[in-house]
Amino acid sequence: MSTPMVDVRGVHKSYGPLEVLRGVDLQVHPGEVTVIIGPSGSGKSTLLRSINHLEKIDRGYVAIDGEFVGYRRSGDRLHELREREILRRRTQIGFVFQNFHLFPHLTVRENVTEAPISAQGRPRGQAEALATELLAQVGLSDKADAYPRQLSGGQQQRVAIARALALRPKVVLFDEPTSALDPELVGEVLEVMKALARSGTTMIVVTHEIGFAREVADTVVFMDAGQIVEHGPPRQVLDRPRHHRTRAFLSKVL
Amino acid sequence: MTAPAVLEEAAAESAGSLTVIKARHPGRWIAGAVVAVLLAMAVNALVTNPAWDWPVVGAYLFHPSVLHAVLFTVELTALGIVLGFLLGTVLALMRLSRVPLLASAAWGYVWLFRSVPLILQLLFWYNLAALYKQISFGVPFGPAFFSVDSMDLIGPVTAAALGLALHQAAYAAEIVRGGFLSVDPGQLEAAAALGIPRARQIFRIQLPQAMRSIVPAAGNEIIGLVKGTSVVYIMALPELFYQVQVIYNRNGRVIAMLLVAAIWYLVLTTVLSAAQYYVERRFGRGLARALPPTPLQRVRGILTVRRAARRQRPARGGRR
């Protein structure tokens, strides 16, 4: 099998006395979609944030395409990288937040071109051409000059997806991308994500949308109390869960 | 008749045949009339009492020495605000930095310069020349490359500008810091997740959003400083307040000269308030769904509506 695009090994993370991640292992191969489900407080967001080093982990490591995100290895030691280097490596990872976090004072186009220009040093013209292409992809060609506040929640989240894709990342992480949306707006965001999945984008998605997991995921991961309890193809984890905690969770959300 | 019946009847008529009559507010008219009478009385008292000495006010309002003083006041304000906010921004960034020594140094600065009265600080700077006769530039604690007489370096004007700016910086630091704290932390997180360089995160993402709360507070400070410059009169510098004192000591027209100064302070703060309005609009971009119209646009809007209404009225009258 190919080397994993995302390789999470033995990750531990505590907030003070509270151990939030207790030895998490996760491999995602290129082009795969992994959906993480689990009860509130089980550490799903913390895991995603550890993958792009928004959180520092206490033990274990995370590698993207064979490269540690926050560290440099020499021998058997990991040296923490300087912020500049961490920021550079982060451009390989797209992140879509539950609450969008678009930049409200910048237009939609500027939101999308900001990181390619300032983080990757792309020429403005090239970045704008890319933005035009990505906004068309998420169905918002006519909104390039609007400000985020002038858009609906679903449209804002689609802009956020275009913004994450503008870095041409190796993997895109989604943290409950539809949880802040009105029910009738969820569909348009999920459609964009399904199209992305079909186009071979490597994705890790934390979501409560079981239907999306069933349709799109290559692997479903069930997390509870800081550990991965069960993982496998959706048919297995969602329809014939082996672990009683998975069954208990699914009986509540389905 | 029950309420639903009324609604049904209304709906039965075609929507076009219903006319909206605006509610009347007699209370507002009465309050308006009372204020108008009070205003007229005040204006009358100002104009008819010869003690106000309006001819003298007119003669000195644009007197060259007064105009020079106004200019000097503007210069002092500008220097104080620009230098103050530059240094204040640096202090705010130090305060928010992850380096403990920088943060505490900035805290100490703000503590010191907010605690000592401005007038005292100004006198300190003014007398600095007596404290340190020479100021040397060179390696810290090591050899000096060159030195200058502090008298030459810090004249009274420099001392005044420096004093105002250093004092202002302490307040500016807190205003800027407050502005940064008012920005949703998610913004910084999103910028970091996108790999945007640190300086760019601060100046492109955080600062423009912080400006929303910085500008009104800064406007207050600038207007405060316009009038605050009057304390440098103790250094015998020819700013507006000092200058009118000089003049009324000569001609004895105290009230008239104070009026001259008051009018100029009014003019300056009016200009600044208007400027502030437009700066706020500039930084309000994208933060409201639609920007409110400027006063000018509003006046134009009212005029066009009136004109349109006048054009329509005869037509409607003709139909009835």
Ligand SMILES: Nc1ncnc2c1ncn2[C@@H]1O[C@H](COP(=O)(O)OP(=O)(O)OP(=O)(O)O)[C@@H](O)[C@H]1O
């Ligand atoms: N900065 C923090 N400081 C202290 N505790 C934290 C912090 N962030 C998260 N936690 C705790 O860590 C645990 C896991 O949080 P996390 O956000 O990863 O859960 P989650 O699985 O994403 O939950 P949800 O489905 O509600 O989003 C929770 O108990 C939470 O209270």
Ligand SMILES: [Mg+2]
């Ligand atoms: Mg979460």
